[in-house]
Amino acid sequence: MEKTLSIIKPDGVEKGIIGEVIKRFEGNGLRIKAMKMISLSQKEAEGFYYVHKERPFFKSLVEFMTSGPIVVMALEGENAIKKNRDLMGATDPKKADKGTIRNDFASSIERNIAHGSDSPESAGFEIPYFFSNIELVN
Numbered sequence: 128m129e130k131t132l133s134i135i136k137p138d139g140v141e142k143g144i145i146g147e148v149i150k151r152f153e154g155n156g157l158r159i160k161a162m163k164m165i166s167l168s169q170k171e172a173e174g175f176y177y178v179h180k181e182r183p184f185f186k187s188l189v190e191f192m193t194s195g196p197i198v199v200m201a202l203e204g205e206n207a208i209k210k211n212r213d214l215m216g217a218t219d220p221k222k223a224d225k226g227t228i229r230n231d232f233a234s235s236i237e238r239n240i241a242h243g244s245d246s247p248e249s250a251g252f253e254i255p256y257f258f259s260n261i262e263l264v265n
């Protein structure tokens with residue numbers, strides 16, 4: 128069993144598709160181990176995306192991620208990291224496969240509905256960024 132961090136970004140919350148996204152996770156063997164809705168401060172968004180701090184889109188990404196509430200979840204399942212990313216599709220919704228969350232709902236490469244950890248190392252940083260051990264159900 129593997130754990131991964133998922134975020135429904137401000138555009139997903141605004142579009143009212145929290146339930147639709149969660150339905151896809153639960154329908155594909157991913158179980159929710161922790162979940163909450165929060166609004167990120169600028170510092171919190173910058174800290175979460177620090178690996179991208181030199182990228183040209185960093186400032187815009189932080190503005191987007193602080194523009195409204197998000198839903199953060201720790202998901203668990205077999206190959207949870209890959210499964211979550213397969214369900215999301217490619218970063219750019221135009222390049223994402225049909226039937227993926229991003230192809231179905233995202234409006235741009237930035238406003239792309241969902242985040243999913245890209246490796247066990249990322250998940251190991253990202254899950255504790257939002258959840259303490261006692262917030263993760265057994």
Ligand code: GDP
Pocket residue numbers: 179184187188217218236237238239241242243245
């Ligand atoms: P992910 O793992 O598929 O989320 O993609 P990355 O880790 O490469 O990028 C993190 C997030 O930054 C993406 O999900 C997008 O919201 C945003 N992003 C990535 N590439 C671009 C880009 O070229 N332009 C803009 N404006 N945002 C981007």
